[in-house]
Amino acid sequence: MKNMLIASFDMEIGGVERSLINMLEHFDYNNYKVDLMLYKHQGELLPLIPKKITLLREIPQYSTFRKSVKEIFQDKHIKIGISRVLSKMHTNAKRKQIAEPGYYQMQLMWKYALPFLPEIDKEYEIAISYLWPHYFVAEKIKAKKKIAWIHTDYSTIETDIKLDLEMWGRFNHIIAVSEACKKSFLLKYPALKEKVTVVENITSPKLIREMAEEDIDNPLENDNRFKLVTVARLSHAKGIDNAVKALKILMERGLTHIVWYIVGYGGEEEVIKSLIAKNKLENHFILLGKKTNPYPFIKSADLYVQPSRYEGKAVTVSEAQILGKPVMITNYTTASSQVRNGVDGYICELSIEGIADGVEYFIHHPKAIKNIMSNCKEINFNNENELDTLYTLIEQVSNKKVLDDVL
Known part of the structure; x- marks a missing residue:
């Protein structure tokens, strides 16, 4: 062994x-x-x-990597705290050359902290x-x-x-x-x-289908509007901010019978809440927060949407397909490896307008939803x-x- x-x-x-x-x-x-x-x-x-x-x-030293600098110093990991400050300083020095510094700073955090781990x-x-x-x-x-x-x-x-x-x-x-x-x-x-x-x-199709039947407090069950669901971290990569803006466009087009539920949490929660309030979408864009079992919410959806800016391969998209749901994903670089466009899902343009257009397409083409649902049910997802x-x-x-x- x-x-x-x-x-x-x-x-x-x-x-x-x-x-x-x-x-x-x-x-x-x-x-x-x-x-x-x-x-x-x-x-x-x-x-x-x-x-x-x-x-x-x-x-304890390894648990510091998602703590604030203040918490690290309070826990008396002084050298790791200093390494975190240095990584932040060096990242800030390159701000003009780096559009999204998060990954770069994470590299430096580990590099500088390694001697103390x-x-x-x-x-x-x-x-x-x-x-x-x-x-x-x-x-x-x-x-x-x-x-x-x-x-x-x-x-x-x-x-x-x-x-x-x-x-x-x-x-x-x-x-x-x-x-x-x-x-x-x-x-x-x-x-x-x-x-x-x-x-x-x-993937575990049997387990996912069993968990989707769990009796939980699920507001989607009594919501008669056209229900969109996304399961994702509230982060820049997942594009939840673009989803809010796309829903605003749909409302302006007169498609007011839509509701978008988000299952997840993350660092951009306050930014997203502010954007929802700014666009007066409190009754139409609903953050459900962290859920151990997201599958009953996916099962209750009319359309599963992944509005990401980039992905490797989104686990939740495959899980929605396992539950026989129509899925729509944005055209991020790896999208075609996850969805066969028009067969077991739909790939929309990676933009705010593209997301809005894709959702509107599904609303006006219920036959497309039925075809995708039917095709998903024929696929063996056990891998x-x-x-x-x-x-x-x-x-x-x-x-x-x-x-x-x-x-």
């Missing part, structure tokens, strides 16, 4: 976290003994971690870093082979490429969640072509065999290592 470590940040509600839970639910525990390292032991999905997993103790004593045969940035597994774990996961469209984010290449160089393999995700990654890091393999997010690619990859790496040792 091989010892494996999987590392991620926490178990807050999100697509990456749900995809991790799904993967762990289907893992081969006859051949792998799995330790899970979470930097922070928090989140509504914690109870869903399979019992066969060993959850390692929380290490403890290593894990145990040595593993396989170590998987499930969430970028991957410095923990790259620098602080002893393992014969290391694998990093990518979930986003790297062509849309700004990073220090030299820093990233140094980090990626410490991994034997990199796994992308879709072909389009792989393609966009290699446009930025072409030198890594031989390392990248695709393993799709694991746990995707893990076979990972197992094969592990063995290939192992075999290559043995060959190298012999030579």
Whole structure:
């Protein structure tokens, strides 16, 4: 039995976290003994971690990465606090060159903090870093082979490429969640072509359909308007601000029988609330907040919408399709890898007007909704065999290592 470590940040509600839970639910525990390292032991999905997993103790230094600088100093992690201040200062110095500094600053946070982060004593045969940035597994774990996961469209984010290449160089393999995700990654890091393999997010259709039947407080059930639903973090990447503006356009076109429900939370919540109030949409654009089980809300929707600016592969889109819902996504770079336009979903223009036009199209074309729903019901979404690619990859790496040792 091989010892494996999987590392991620926490178990807050999100697509990456749900995809991790799904993967762990289907893992081969006859051949792998799995330790899970979470930097922070928090989140509504914690109870869903399979019992066969060993959850390692929380290490205080690693729990600092989503805390404020003030909290870090209060917790007496002085050196890590100083490293955070330095990363902020250096990012601010490059503000004019970096349109979206979030990823760049995150890289610097880890780079500057690395000397003050403890290593894990145990040595593993396989170590998987499930969430970028991957410095923990790259620098602080002893393992014969290391694998990093990518979930986003790297062509849309700004990073220090030299820093990233140094980090990626410490991994034997990199796994992308879709072909389009792989393609966009290699446009930025072409030198890594031989390392990248695709393993799709694991889905659990049976579990999703069962959870969709759960009896919960669901305001959609008694709402007779045309119901849009989005499940996403309230962040710039997910485009919820554009959704608010698109709904305003639809109202101005006289389509006042629409309501848009958002299931999720995030750093832009106050910005979104302000935008809703500014456009007087309080009764039409409704934030439901954080929900452990989003599926009853998706099931009650007339249309599932993903208004993202960029995605690797949106887990919630596949989950809506599993529930037989018509889905509409914006034309982000990886969109065509998720939806066959006009067959099992609809891809609209990535703009405020494009979102509004797409929703209006569905309202005026109920037959299109029925066709997409019918096509989704014919698709087999059970893909746990995707893990076979990972197992094969592990063995290939192992075999290559043995060959190298012999030579």
